[in-house]
Amino acid sequence: MSTLIDVLVAAAVVALIVARQTSPQRITGGGRRWLVLPAVLVVLALRQPGLVDAHHQALSGLLLGTELVVGLLMGAGWAATSRIWAEPDGSLWSRGTRATAAVWAAGIAVRLGLAGLGALYGVHQGTGALLLALAASVLVRRGMLVVRSGALRPSYGDGAPAVSWKDRV
Incomplete structure (x- = not known):
């Protein structure tokens, strides 16, 4: 039953992320609210036993590590392909592009x-690796957006946001 719940949570998170990327989202640098979703995903991933298959520990660990690297790269690619802009009031916004998709x-x-490769070798993989990779993607994306948006912040209080070469339209 917990695997079904984890799959539903992962599907809901992906649906939420896709829905949010199709509409502009305000970038805020402060607060820790953005840590809630990754923290929930990590807790859900680690609460169940069997993150690493006991019968195939080396291969299972390699697949888990690869899944995490893919999650980190996806987060970086997601952030790098998102469009960022500054509104006249100084607020910063982002939105996914076709490249993000x-x-x-x-x-x-x-x-x-990776799941197919694991199944081919008989490695039992739960949903924990997927949830951890999603958490990594969300964290990396958020961090990179905050760093990228720093170039758009007004300098010296002149009210005119500096536009990064990558974010010009």
């Missing part, structure tokens, strides 16, 4: 390939 599609394809 391509990053997601590639990441999902790689994850499916």
Whole structure:
């Protein structure tokens, strides 16, 4: 039953992320509210036993590590392909692009390939690796957006936001 719940949570998180990327989202640098979703995902991933298959520890650990690296790269690609802009009032916003959708599609394809490889070798994989990778993606994306948006903040209080070369339209 917990695997079903984890799959539903992962599907809900992905749906939430996709929905949020299709609409502009305000970037805020402060607060810790953005840590809630990754923290919940990590807790859900670590609460169940069997994150690493006891019968195939080395291969299972390698697949888990690869899944985490894919999650980190997906988060970085997600942030790098998101458009960031400053409104006249100084607020910063981001929105996913078609390239962001391509990053997601590639990441999902790689994850499916990893799951298939694990199944081919008889490695039992739960949903924990997926949840950890999603948490890593969200954290990396958020951190990179905050760093990227720093270039758009007004300097010296002149009210005119500096625009990064990558974010010009």
